[in-house]
Amino acid sequence: MPKDTKSMLDVGCNVGLALKFANELGVKKVYGIDINPNAIELARDNLKGIDQVELYHSSANILPIQDESVDVVNCTEVIEYIPDNLRPFLIKEIYRVMAANGKLLVTVPARGVFHFLDPANFRLIFPNLFNNVSKFIGASGRELGYTGQEHSIVWHHHFTIKELQDLLEPQFNITHIRGRGCLLTPICNWLEWPFYRMNKTNNILYKKIHQLHQWEMSCNFNLQLAYNVLLVLEKKCELSKS
Structure with missing residues (x-):
């Protein structure tokens, strides 16, 4: 994020921690x-x-x-949760609200060799088994937040680079791309899920698993192996003049 950033939008802001961190770094105006x-x-x-x-x-x-009112847009682990027919509208809206020469930060699941291990799709592949396991564990998970909303939980899509280019490059230039995570990441996701479901993320075992997860996500992997991908993009200003 540029040091002179005055405003940031977090798309899929969850409980606002990224916005809080951005404000601590000096960003005065935050949207979520x-x-x-x-x-x-x-x-x-x-x-x-x-x-x-x-x-x-x-x-x-x-x-x-408002149009062209945001310097930086953060969109981390969000696009895969939006139905595919709505994704182009999201990108057009991000382009509209972003100031000239604005930055877009994106992370999404990548279609590396281990993408099939993604536990997020367990509920969709085996819905009855997922419901039974959820009842056994207790508490409520992600589905509670989607109840009565515009769309429900969708397939946790892992993107190829070509898919990302087709979605993003009409409005943005990709300036940086990095593969994140590999085999340990989906394994850690599976191990973290019961703790997350029961809201026991303060558990010492969960913290150790999460540390391992974050360590692998910080490593730079070849895109053929990567379980996730980070992109930094710049707005194509010539489009805003047309």
């Missing part, structure tokens, strides 16, 4: 949007004390933000 109403309420609590905050409960294919 999330489809989960419970997450937005928690974000309001987490961002108390920040003078310039705008939070919206909505799907991200329509952004209630």
Whole structure:
């Protein structure tokens, strides 16, 4: 993120921790949007004390933000949760609200060799088994935040680079790309899931698994092996003049 960033939008802001961190780095104006109403309420609590905050409960294919008003847009682990027919609208909206020469930060699951191990799709491949395991473990998971919203949980898609280029490059230039995670990442996701489901993320075992997970995600992997991918993009200003 450029050091002179004055405003940032977090698409899929969850409970607002990325916005809080951005504000600590000097970003004065922060925007957040999330489809989960419970997450937005928690974000309001987490961002108390920040003078310039705008939070919206909505799907991200329509952004209630003025044209060219945001310096940086953060969109990490979000695009794969949006139905494929709505993804182009999201990218067009991000382009619309972003200031000239603005930066877009994206992370998404990558279609590396271990993508088939993704536990996020377990609920869709084996719905009855997932429901039975969930009842045994107890508590509620991600589906609670989608109840009654514009769309429900969709297939956790792992993108090829070609798919990302087709989606993003009409409006943006890709300036940086890096593969993240490999085999340990899906394994850690499987091991973390029961703790996350039961809201026991303070458990020492969960923390150790999460540390291992974060370590592998910090490594730079060949895109053929990568389980996830990070992209940094710049807005194509010539389009905004047309």
